[in-house]
Amino acid sequence: MRATIIHGPSDIRVEDREYPTVLQPTDAVVKVTAACVCGSDLWPYRGVKPTHEPSAIGHEFIGLVESLGDQVSTLAVGDLVIAPFVVSCGKCPQCLNGVTVDCDRLAGWGGTDDAGLPVDDGQGQAVRVPLADSTLVKVPGITEPDDALRASLLTLSDVMATGHHAALKAQAGPGRTVVVVGDGAVGLCGVLAAKRLGAERIIAMSRHADRQAIAREFGATDIVEERGDEGVAKVRELLGGVLADSVLECVGTKESMEQALHCVRPGGALGFVGVPTGGAEIPLRYLFDTNISVGGGMASARSYIPELLADVLAGKINPGRVFDVVMPLEEAPEAYRAMDERRAIKVLLVP
Amino acid sequence: MRATIIHGPSDIRVEDREYPTVLQPTDAVVKVTAACVCGSDLWPYRGVKPTHEPSAIGHEFIGLVESLGDQVSTLAVGDLVIAPFVVSCGKCPQCLNGVTVDCDRLAGWGGTDDAGLPVDDGQGQAVRVPLADSTLVKVPGITEPDDALRASLLTLSDVMATGHHAALKAQAGPGRTVVVVGDGAVGLCGVLAAKRLGAERIIAMSRHADRQAIAREFGATDIVEERGDEGVAKVRELLGGVLADSVLECVGTKESMEQALHCVRPGGALGFVGVPTGGAEIPLRYLFDTNISVGGGMASARSYIPELLADVLAGKINPGRVFDVVMPLEEAPEAYRAMDERRAIKVLLVP
Numbered sequence: 017m018r019a020t021i022i023h024g025p026s027d028i029r030v031e032d033r034e035y036p037t038v039l040q041p042t043d044a045v046v047k048v049t050a051a052c053v054c055g056s057d058l059w060p061y062r063g064v065k066p067t068h069e070p071s072a073i074g075h076e077f078i079g080l081v082e083s084l085g086d087q088v089s090t091l092a093v094g095d096l097v098i099a100p101f102v103v104s105c106g107k108c109p110q111c112l113n114g115v116t117v118d119c120d121r122l123a124g125w126g127g128t129d130d131a132g133l134p135v136d137d138g139q140g141q142a143v144r145v146p147l148a149d150s151t152l153v154k155v156p157g158i159t160e161p162d163d164a165l166r167a168s169l170l171t172l173s174d175v176m177a178t179g180h181h182a183a184l185k186a187q188a189g190p191g192r193t194v195v196v197v198g199d200g201a202v203g204l205c206g207v208l209a210a211k212r213l214g215a216e217r218i219i220a221m222s223r224h225a226d227r228q229a230i231a232r233e234f235g236a237t238d239i240v241e242e243r244g245d246e247g248v249a250k251v252r253e254l255l256g257g258v259l260a261d262s263v264l265e266c267v268g269t270k271e272s273m274e275q276a277l278h279c280v281r282p283g284g285a286l287g288f289v290g291v292p293t294g295g296a297e298i299p300l301r302y303l304f305d306t307n308i309s310v311g312g313g314m315a316s317a318r319s320y321i322p323e324l325l326a327d328v329l330a331g332k333i334n335p336g337r338v339f340d341v342v343m344p345l346e347e348a349p350e351a352y353r354a355m356d357e358r359r360a361i362k363v364l365l366v367p
Numbered sequence: 368m369r370a371t372i373i374h375g376p377s378d379i380r381v382e383d384r385e386y387p388t389v390l391q392p393t394d395a396v397v398k399v400t401a402a403c404v405c406g407s408d409l410w411p412y413r414g415v416k417p418t419h420e421p422s423a424i425g426h427e428f429i430g431l432v433e434s435l436g437d438q439v440s441t442l443a444v445g446d447l448v449i450a451p452f453v454v455s456c457g458k459c460p461q462c463l464n465g466v467t468v469d470c471d472r473l474a475g476w477g478g479t480d481d482a483g484l485p486v487d488d489g490q491g492q493a494v495r496v497p498l499a500d501s502t503l504v505k506v507p508g509i510t511e512p513d514d515a516l517r518a519s520l521l522t523l524s525d526v527m528a529t530g531h532h533a534a535l536k537a538q539a540g541p542g543r544t545v546v547v548v549g550d551g552a553v554g555l556c557g558v559l560a561a562k563r564l565g566a567e568r569i570i571a572m573s574r575h576a577d578r579q580a581i582a583r584e585f586g587a588t589d590i591v592e593e594r595g596d597e598g599v600a601k602v603r604e605l606l607g608g609v610l611a612d613s614v615l616e617c618v619g620t621k622e623s624m625e626q627a628l629h630c631v632r633p634g635g636a637l638g639f640v641g642v643p644t645g646g647a648e649i650p651l652r653y654l655f656d657t658n659i660s661v662g663g664g665m666a667s668a669r670s671y672i673p674e675l676l677a678d679v680l681a682g683k684i685n686p687g688r689v690f691d692v693v694m695p696l697e698e699a700p701e702a703y704r705a706m707d708e709r710r711a712i713k714v715l716l717v718p
Binding site: 109110113114115118257261273281285288291292296297298299300301303304305306307308309310311312313314 | 460461464465466469536608609612624633634639642648649650651652656658659660662
């Protein structure tokens with residue numbers, strides 16, 4: 017089969033790999049019908065994260081079940097399934113608490129599972145999925161979604177779940193004012209998630225017309241282009257002299273974390289899902305003095321998918337709008353270039 | 368009148384001060400019937416916080432309204448009132464959000480109000496209370512509480528409200544497991560607050576038999592004497608192999624903050640009310656990796672008092688048990704010594 021391999025900075029290739037098979041009785045093999053490039057895939061692409069040897073890459077995909085191990089009980093061959101961005105067991109204390117990203121048997125795509133067996137990456141034609149029952153989520157009654165639905169289902173794998181996580185941790189909800197820092201796919205999904213949770217006023221911080229347009233479509237009531245102190249001042253002005261109840265941080269840099277923190281009112285909440293990089297920190301004394309709550313981290317997509325999926329299938333949310341480019345899998349190198357150069361918000365790859 | 372003045376480290380004196388009068392139409396003058404020494408009063412006493420000139424001290428008191436300005440509408444002369452540990456206006460955005468500790472017109476006891484007029488300290492015979500309507504809380508139907516009730520009412524001024532704040536921010540509630548780090552009056556009130564909110568299992572970290580006894584009386588199901596990694600291991604053992612859903616940090620040192628953070632399970636919550644000192648910080652990457660939420664700071668006692676007061680008056684909670692010593696105001700120097708040397712948990716002063 018064909019799959020995407022990263023060889024080093026700016027060196028993405030689509031190569032031949034052995035077709036996966038069921039190795040454990042709890043496995044499924046999934047034929048990928050749609051995959052995509054994540055903002056975090058750009059870290060090794062940009063050399064920010066080292067690539068020591070050629071590695072399979074990609075952790076967001078949906079597809080059709082092709083074969084199953086004997087112990088898989090909730091899935092059938094032919095089912096359309098969504099893969100969250102990590103493998104989880106569904107039985108350990110963390111999974112039972114809904115925190116599947118800290119599962120005792122955690123595994124990522126493109127590496128190995130907890131038995132040391134290889135797991136394929138998402139940006140390829142097929143994937144062996146360990147712990148299939150507890151990892152995959154079946155899309156009921158549909159096997160051939162149209163393009164728009166396919167795109168929305170794919171976002172549940174990561175970006176929409178992550179935006180939802182940020183919104184939950186920021187305590188977005190009815191009557192709340194919200195600021196979203198970051199206008200990538202996750203930030204845009206954060207806008208949509210805040211709207212879905214009932215937020216009253218949603219300010220998207222963005223300088224790009226195309227992203228601003230999607231933010232507005234997703235429920236943003238206001239756009240702020242200013243950054244730093246000017247951005248904070250603009251938020252305060254828009255909200256009648258006070259800062260926001262809820263702020264979603266969807267980037268992870270020192271600057272964006274400060275921007276986000278300084279947009280939260282006393283007693284408000286910050287949800288952060290951007291992986292902290294470049295020295296991003298939050299001074300504890302600042303939290304003490306402002307009574308601001310902070311929470312975030314990786315989204316437990318597996319826990320969130322069922323409720324988000326219901327809204328996607330009911331047509332209530334269309335997070336797939338974050339995909340502005342669709343390419344065949346063979347063009348993965350160009351997909352990375354387009355996202356790296358910010359010519360694309362998010363690229364959907366069709367194997 | 369007589370009032371407590373700090374002159375420098377270990378130098379507390381009870382001295383003569385001018386009796387307060389109504390200076391603004393929104394003032395009340397309150398005759399103090401009970402006051403107390405706070406753990407935070409020990410910072411200047413120990414020289415950790417400098418004392419540049421003799422200063423009035425004490426921020427927790429209850430008393431009887433003695434005189435009122437023309438614009439005070441909700442109080443009457445003779446009312447028994449609880450003073451939260453800061454003055455607040457009740458009208459600014461922060462007060463309307465329930466975050467009275469960040470009030471636009473914030474003032475503390477023993478300093479000056481926002482008009483620059485002097486405010487008396489709580490450890491004295493009488494206090495001019497600015498913004499009386501929005502600051503004081505009337506105790507309905509009672510003017511002469513017995514000793515036990517008097518003590519419990521006094522805790523609402525600070526320590527019980529602060530324990531409640533920690534428990535709320537730690538998301539303590541039904542079905543949750545809780546760890547409380549710190550066995551001072553606030554930590555003990557944190558145990559009581561967690562119990563009141565319905566927590567299922569409450570582990571108090573304490574090495575003092577007298578404090579352990581009160582913790583158990585307040586609802587602690589387990590006591591852990593170990594500290595550091597051993598303490599974390601003990602918590603994990605007690606909770607069947609996992610860490611706590613909710614942890615209350617009620618000290619503020621680097622060590623106690625680490626102890627608290629490392630007792631929280633992935634996806635759990637930490638409520639911190641100890642003022643961060645000695646380099647206490649929380650690494651953002653740790654929060655990201657563990658999905659732990661953090662919130663805390665000063666408690667908006669004014670917002671919490673009504674519901675806590677209802678439970679005190681109904682006899683549901685008896686937070687006044689944290690007072691293990693009662694002294695006349697004139698013995699304030701000995702009260703400070705007793706608390707500094709940990710001979711007393713908390714001293715109640717009677718003017």
